[in-house]
Every structure is written in C-alpha cells, then in structure tokens.
Amino acid sequence: MPHIENNEEFKGLNVNDGVEQPPIINPYRKSRIKKKELTVNDYVEGIISGNRTILSQAVTLVESFLPEHHAVAQEVIEKCLPYAGNSIRLGITGVPGAGKSTFIEALGTYLCNKGENLAVLAIDPSSERSKGSILGDKTRMEELSVAQNAFIRPSPSAGSLGGVARKTRESIVLCEAAGFNTIFVETVGVGQSETAMHSMVDFFLLIQLAGTGDELQGIKRGIMEMADGITINKCDGNNIEKAQLAKVQFQNALHLFPMPESGWTPKVTTCSAFEKINIDEVWNMVLEYIRFTKKNGYFDYKRKQQSKYWMYETIDEYLRTSFYNNPIIEKLLTQYELKVNNNELTSFAAAHKLLDIYKDL
C-alpha cells in the first residue's frame, strides 16, 4: 500500500488495507497524533512536500471533534490555501446499486495509469451508523486502493451534514496542497448531501441505470437538474440496448430543462464500470466541460461563488444550531409545533413567540 508507506500509525491495524479508516472512532490513533505533537509548520511542510502520512494526519485533525485540534487544523488549512485549487474536482453520485464504487475504481485506475494524482473523498452523514458505508467497500476498489498515486479517504464519520461537508471541503484543500490534481467526492444520491457536494465540486456526475421504473425511485427529486453529466452504467451484456435507450431518454429530458448558468448543455454517456468500457468517454466529457467553463470564465466564477456559499452556509448553520440546540427552545418547540398543527396559533405567531423567548434567555 504505497500511498501510506512510512505511516507507522497503520501498522498492525490494517496491514493490507489501502483505504484510510475513519479515524475518530479509533481512540488508539488519536492518542498517537498527540504523542507526535506536530506543529502547524510540520503539518504544512509535510503536506506541501507530498508526505502522505502527514496529509493523512492533517485530515484526521480536520475531522477531529476536539477544540484544540480545531484551532490547529484551521491554521494548517489556511497556510495550505495558496497551494490548493489547482485540480479538477469531480462529484460523483447515484443511488445505492448504481455501481459508484466500481465506477470510482474504474475511472480512478484509468486516471492513475495516466499518471494523475487522485484523491477520493466522500460525504456521507450517515456513516457514523454504518461506520463508513461508502468508500468502505474495498473489495470493489482492489486496484485503486493499492495504486501508487491514489489517496482514498472514507467520509468523516459523524456529525451533521454541515459538519461532515465542511470537513470534506477542508480535506480537498489539504489534498490539493499535497499535489493531488484530481479530486473525487462521492456521495450517496438519496439525500441532501448532493447539494453540499454540488457546492464543492467543478463537475457533478450522476450515475444512472437503464430503466424508468424502480431503479429511479431511490434518487431524490431535484438532483437530476444539478448534473453536468449523466452516465448510464452497466451498459454491458444483455443490458446494452436498454442502456442506449435510456441514454436517448435522458438526453431528451435534459433538453427540456433550461440551460444551466454555466452555459454548458449537460451530456449523457453510457459506460460499463465493471467491464471498463467507455470510461475514457466519461472522463473526456469532464475535460470538455472544464475547457468550456475555463474559457467562458464560469470555472473561476463558480469556485469563488462556492467559497462565498460556504461562508454564508457556515454562518446560517451556526445561527440555527445555536437556536434549536438551546435546551429551553428544544423543549418548547414540540409544544408550539402542536399548537400550529391544531390551528391554535399561526406559524408566524409561533415563530415569533419562540424568538421572543430566545432573545430574553
């Protein structure tokens, strides 16, 4: 597992495991970080020189819930910022069963063979329960997990969507500063994580399956309209005809949507991640989009918008959390919801009564 060589932390834990483990749930590992007592400069220099062990420790720091880690992490990220940004950030989503892991293995290996440095991250707020439900299935990433120039890190393993997303976004900065020029961000296709992902990637790829029935029911409404490209996976064997038909159907549907702000018309391709067919075509679509948006200025514009978005999103989330996590408000909220439900109080009166109580606390 070349990408974590010299990483003493892992020895004896997961010797044959190229996939990073969610670190927070591993108390042993946390104590090791403390022991080493790296300074901010140690972290920054290590990252910029491309030291994977230190990168991995810095990501652990970003993911930590300890306040003392948080302060150090913020300084490290800030010092890495000038070295970050020079990458293609690809968001990948699709319902469970669409073949995301196999697709990441196929596209990731393809890129690594071309000499790209690839970091694979994830946003999965549910991963606490499942202990890393995505990017955890190493059996489907056999090749990629041992590739010299790949760095795979499962989703931060706990917390609110906002918290998890923040950590993933900050890890992007660290990975880019460490020299990774291609970043994959994976998410699960069934929740709000797509909006968070959409706000941190350059290209939003939706993996779909052929068929207009049950297969599509898992994906949330609104996600299709975020996609810069769709690939119909499992276009192999008996499924080729169905996948080709689905391609046409999606293409027609996308034409009914208004043009995205980027000026780019979303494209649909077919591929077989399992058979490694047409993987290059998917990547060419991404590259074409990058060229197109760099030329018309949208690429930089979007990245700046995303930075602003996260600033405002962080503020909004903090304001909301302070209110809703207040123990007095928490208790009253159910009462007021009931009053609203029973038509005893308007939604607006209930809101203002709660706000008045909050202000006087």
Place this chain on the structure above:
Amino acid sequence: MPHIENNEEFKGLNVNDGVEQPPIINPYRKSRIKKKELTVNDYVEGIISGNRTILSQAVTLVESFLPEHHAVAQEVIEKCLPYAGNSIRLGITGVPGAGKSTFIEALGTYLCNKGENLAVLAIDPSSERSKGSILGDKTRMEELSVAQNAFIRPSPSAGSLGGVARKTRESIVLCEAAGFNTIFVETVGVGQSETAMHSMVDFFLLIQLAGTGDELQGIKRGIMEMADGITINKCDGNNIEKAQLAKVQFQNALHLFPMPESGWTPKVTTCSAFEKINIDEVWNMVLEYIRFTKKNGYFDYKRKQQSKYWMYETIDEYLRTSFYNNPIIEKLLTQYELKVNNNELTSFAAAHKLLDIYKDL
C-alpha cells in the same frame, strides 16, 4: 364591481377597477383604516360573515409595515384560523409570456360560473418596483375582475421574499375564513418565489409553452420537478401540433423523475386559455389530485408540513436577518468575502470570525 361593493375606500380612486390595489403605497387609504378603528372582533366577524370590504381591509392590515397593525393582524388571523382551511389551494406559475393572466381569467371565470368562490392572490417580491407587476394587468382579466364571486388581490407590494410570502400565506387564511373555497396563488416562474408558493398550495401547476428552445430558458431549474401538473398553453391555431408534441415530450421527461412523495404521477395537459379550450381538463386534473391525496392522507399531511415549514422558515429568516442587517456585520461582510476570495482565509474561518464579533456585540 360587485366584489368590492360597499367599499367606500375605493370610491373615487379606481371606480372601474375590480382589481384590488396594493394598499401600502396609498397613504390616503391607510389613514382611512385608522379612522374607522375596527376592533379585532369587528374584523373577525366581518370576515366570517363574508363582508368583502372588511376582508379587504384585513388583508391591508396583514400587508402593513406598521408594528401596531402587525399585532392586530396576528390576532385577527388567529381567530380566523378555525374557519380556514376548507379550500383547494392552487399554485400557478410560468415564465412571463406563458399566458398566466389569460389562464387565470379563463380558469377563474370557469370556476365562478360553476358557483365556486374564488380568491386570487400572488407572490411577487419584485412588485415594489413595478407596483404590482403580476395581477396588475386588468385588461386580461376583464371578466373575472367583475365576477360576483371572485376576489382578486395583487401581490403585497414590498419587502423580502420571506415577508411577501408570509403576507400571501396569511391572506389565504383570511380569504378562506371569508368563505372562498378556491384559492389561486400566482407567481412569476423566474425565481425563488416558487419554493415559497410550493410551501403554501395543495397543487402546483406549471404553465408551459410548446418548444424546447428559448421559451424554456426563462424558467428556473428545479421548478419542473415541483410541478404536480403541467399544462401546455396556447394550444390553438397553428400551434396545436407543436403543443401536442410538447405534451408527449414533457410526459416522457416526467417519467424519468422519481415519484413524488404524494404518490401522484404528475400529469401533462394542453389548453388554450385564450380560446378557453380544455380549461375544464386542467381543473379536472386538479380535482383528481385532490381526491387522490385526500384518500391516501397526503393532503392533510402536506398542509401540516407546510405549517411547520413556515414556523421554521420564519425563525430561520429572523435569525439570518438579525445577523446580516447588523450594521457592523454588514460592513465587515464585504471585507471577509474579499479575504475568502483571495484565499487569505477559509470560508469557515471567515464565518467563525464574523460570528465571534457578532456574539460580542
């Protein structure tokens, strides 16, 4: 203009004008309300007895920016709540040019002729500038504006989207308590007002035009997925074939979307509002939806969810407004945005620095 008969306020102002005028910008009218000094009970009794003049004054009260009006308005709404809710709330949107006014005239007249009591409201946060840009075009609502059982009220004429939407939602309560059993809420199809409208209506109708080109570019991404039904308007003359084709295209596209929470498969119809063709078909689609969702329980569930949504939305908006309208924060915000843009500060660090300053104010 039967629906505002006995309304002395209007005499000499808009004698031949069945459409209510945005009242806030009319100082004369405000002073008249003060003079009458109706009590909360006067308002409530008047509304419940179906007195249009008093209903109209109560809506004016809801729309007022004066704090003393606000308190009275809230009491009136609360007392009307037990009499409200017994209606069909239809949201109507579409890009400018889709023929919304003509459609409302056609469907509204159709319903009035059937003996329904119809109130037509609007959400248009831009109406301050245009002094009521929607529902202002009376020439297209000649019939409806003189119908005995129709009550037409333009959008509240100023403020944030949240504020305008709140006023429209509260006006729905008043209209229902006054005996209107059909409520139209119109919006413009080009902004976030659809999300607000979606959160206050039972059925979301999108008016589209045939053609997959420029006509569609005006409508915002994500709106199509909110629709419970689409009607392709202007299906008349030379346009019939194109409209029929568009119907099939939209139907196919909608099949690619996942099933909405309601369990209802969105339908597509064609109509000509101008020629008054197939207007009944559109209404039958709405009725079918109401029957369907009342049977499976979604109708009540959604209304309760909407009430909760507005409580939380009001809280969130207040928390945000308090922060962003703080003069010190307002000044610093631009500075911090710039630092984030220049990669001097991460989005998260900037947010937390601003929040720390805010907490110490």
